[in-house]
Amino acid sequence: MRAVRQKDTAPEVIVRRLLFRLGLRFRLHVKRLPGSPDIVLRRHSTAIFVHGCYWHRHPGCKHATTPKTNRDYWLPKFKANVERDARQAEALRALGWRVLIVWECETRDPVTLEVRLRQEFDLLPDP
Ligand SMILES: [Zn+2]
Numbered sequence: 001m002r003a004v005r006q007k008d009t010a011p012e013v014i015v016r017r018l019l020f021r022l023g024l025r026f027r028l029h030v031k032r033l034p035g036s037p038d039i040v041l042r043r044h045s046t047a048i049f050v051h052g053c054y055w056h057r058h059p060g061c062k063h064a065t066t067p068k069t070n071r072d073y074w075l076p077k078f079k080a081n082v083e084r085d086a087r088q089a090e091a092l093r094a095l096g097w098r099v100l101i102v103w104e105c106e107t108r109d110p111v112t113l114e115v116r117l118r119q120e121f122d123l124l125p126d127p
Helices: 010-021 071-094 104-108 110-120
Strands: 039-041 046-051 098-103
Touching: 010 039, 010 046, 010 104, 010 110, 046 071, 046 104, 071 098, 098 104, 104 110
Parallel strands: 046 098
Antiparallel strands: 039 046
């Protein structure tokens, strides 16, 4: 849902700080690429989207609730969001990019998120 797509959200900033601390360098909001990824690590051919669990429907997440009313309105909107995300990821992969999704709820547990990001980028854990 374009209208709610914001730049520089708190979860995004958490991910950026973490990547920076891990020594990774990146560009932000690269409009030339499909979906205008939030964070692009060219050296690693990796595009990262920091997704809100609600709008992007994090599977199995307690934050991906569905409104009890106006379902006819919301369900197609959610479906369109998920389909758009999938299309954009596919387009990026077709261009040779690896696509990572970081969910907003993951940014609430920075220790676990750091472990994940170290694994994604083959970085050794802190001694
Ligand atoms: Zn979530």
